Amino acid sequence: MTVKKFNLPDVGEGLTEAEVVSWKVKPGDTVAINDVICEIETAKSLVELPSPYAGTVAELLVAEGVTVEVGTAIIGISDNAPGESEPAPATASPAVEPAPASAAVAAPPAEPAAEQIVETLMYGKLPDDAGTSEGGPAASPLVGSGPKADAVKRRPRKRPEGAAPAAPSTAQEPVAEQPATAAPSTAQATATASPATASQAPGPTRLGVAVSGLVNRVLAKPPVRKIARELGIDLADVVATGARGEVTREDVVSYQSQRDAEVDKADKFWAASRKPQDQRVERIPVKGVRRATAKAMVESAFTAPHVSIFVDVDASRTMEFVKRLKASRDFEGIKVSPLLILSKAVIWAAARNPSVNATWVENADGNGNAEIHVKHYMNLGIAAATPRGLMVPNIKDAQDLSLKELALALNELASTARAGKTQPSQMQGGSLTITNIGALGIDTGTPIINPGEVAIVAFGTIKQKPWVLDGEVIPRWITTLGGSFDHRVVDGDLSARFMADVASILEEPALLLD
The missing domain is CATH 2.40.50.100 (RNA polymerase II/Efflux pump adaptor protein, barrel-sandwich hybrid domain)
Structure with a gap:
């Protein structure tokens, strides 16, 4: 050996x-x-x-x-x-x-099934939701912990008795010995004991009230709803990445980490101020992705002369187009957002203005002479904030993808980055980058160009604002685009034309059909 x-x-x-x-x-x-x-x-x-x-x-x-x-x-x-x-x-x-x-292996699925029954009553899961998971393997006890949780097979519904799991079987035996007139009171006591119905009216209308209050609710499994409730999160505010458009546990956790990032920093700061003098400064080693990102950003900021321009855009028709895509059968189960339309717009505008899809190469011939390498392909980068730092994975040959294929690629890129599974090859060879700062409620910004590229587009939040249209002031969905460009390659005229082309697609997505 x-x-x-x-x-x-x-x-x-x-x-x-x-x-x-x-x-x-x-x-x-x-x-x-x-x-x-x-x-x-x-x-x-x-x-x-x-x-x-x-x-x-x-x-x-x-x-x-x-x-x-x-x-x-x-x-x-x-x-x-x-x-x-x-x-x-x-x-x-x-x-x-x-x-x-082994009984120990067969037993675990039964316990999650019982928990799901209780969770369904407690958190208002619609009865037809249970049917969607029938036929799946009853293997994973981690109900709601990821996209595969839909495959958990549930046991037939039983009314919970509010006691230990073994209590229903022992409690049913004396019921058979009771007179027939005692049965309704027993059932009523059971219904009253249910924590989900304690605050609602008794009787047949109770289920109707629960169902009518859930018609427009976001799709999510009971354990996910429980986590969201404990964290005080409105599921309607969470971006869903589940296979059928449902909010997953990872979505809730990611939303919570983003929402509370600044609050946590403040709490830690003031908590540290009450510590002994030698513990009032927290030392965080800079390594891995964070160190590489810092080095790249400093090099880009002080090597490439940045010039930034901004444009306000009426994205009302983009919002309508996204709504129609969500309702389309072809996009069923696929997350669709305005970022999809912006990505397609950037690809379209870069084809009309090729020099924004390029690289500045110093000393290209070994004699100190620089070159501009214009790329006839689009590896579209999407800046993603992760717990380990900023990453910019890119979608290879994005110019060849249909709208549906691009939507699937964006979903996969986001879920992979959020899980920390982005591979180095996915971040190499980028052409042009989009940073979606609007997802955090920011109007716009001046982004730093990703090293090796000459342009980056910042996508601000879309919100209703007063807008003058045909001489009338009406509410419209408005966003602000911010673009930064390497002035060695992209001059003012080119950058303006590129941003105007991107804006034109957001204002009228039908131009993509040309």
């Missing part, structure tokens, strides 16, 4: 170091080739490392949270000698055989 050591590799982006964020294995675990053994954070993103060897984990050589250089041994994996390779399947089979017959 020999122990092979796996050295931290370069993930293909020329990085020199990475932080071991979390281990997915422990000493004694058996791993196969390509099994994920750990997650590392590079200067670009979070990356899962697969095992290059099959065998047993002998030791973990680097602790979680430690940054090491590429080439450093991080794990030791022992391989069995030839004579010892045969018993391996035999030792694994006893662990697998008892699993189907």
Whole structure:
């Protein structure tokens, strides 16, 4: 038996170091080739490392949270000698055989099902919602923890007795011995005991009241509603990323982190002011994505001469178009937002003004001469704020995508970035970037150009404002676009024409059909 050591590799982006964020294995675990053994954070993103060897984990050589250089041994994996390779399947089979017959494995799905019944009554889940999950595997006890939670199979509905799970079976036996006249009072007592109906009128109208109050509510599973209620979040304010347009647990958590970011900072600041003198300053190491972003932004800001322009846009027809797309059968289950129309507008406008889709290259020929490389493709970058810092993944060859394909690509990009699973290759080779600051309620801003590009568009919030149309002041949906450009490549005339073209699409999306 020999122990092979796996050295931290370069993930293909020329990085020199990475932080071991979390281990997915422990000493004694058996791993196969390509099994994920750990997650590392590079200067670009979070990356899962697969095992290059099959065998047993002998030791973990680097602790979680430690940054090491590429080439450093991080794990030791022992391989069995030839004579010892045969018993391996035999030792694994006893662990697998008892699993189907084990009561402990079969029992967990029953408990989440009972919890969902109670949650349904407590938080007003419509009865027909339960039917949508029938037929799915009853495997995951983490109800509502992600998009796959819809697959949880629910048990038949039963009226909760407000007691332990075993209470209904024991409480029903004496009921059979009671006179027939006692049955209604027993049922009424059960209904009164339900926490969901304590504040509503008794009798048959109770369900009608509950249903009528939920007709226009946002789609979300009961556990998600419970989390939102505990956090004081209105689900209507949360952007839904579920497969059927429902709000997921991750959506609520992401919204909460964004909403309370400034409040948390203030709380920490004032809490620190009451600590001893030597603890009043919090030291946060700058590493990984945060360090790489800071370096890139400083280089961009002080290398490329920025010029910024702004334009107010009447996006009322864009809002109407988005509404029609949401109601369209072709876009069923796909998140559609004004960002989709803006993305298409940027692609269209860049085709009319190719020089905004370019790169300035210093010393391109080795003799100190610079070049402008105009790209005849569009890798559209979308700036995404994550807990680890700003990331700008891009959609490859976005110019070739239909509106539906672009919507799917935007959804995947956002969910992947939010989960911290963006790969380095997804952030390489960008052409032009959009930063959607309007999602945070900001009107506009002066963004810094992403390194390697010459233009970036800031998309402000869309809200109703008084607007003069045909000599009359009427309420319209207005947004402000802000664009920053590298003045070495994009002069004032070109930047103005580009922004005017983007604005024209938001004002009249039908131009995309030309």
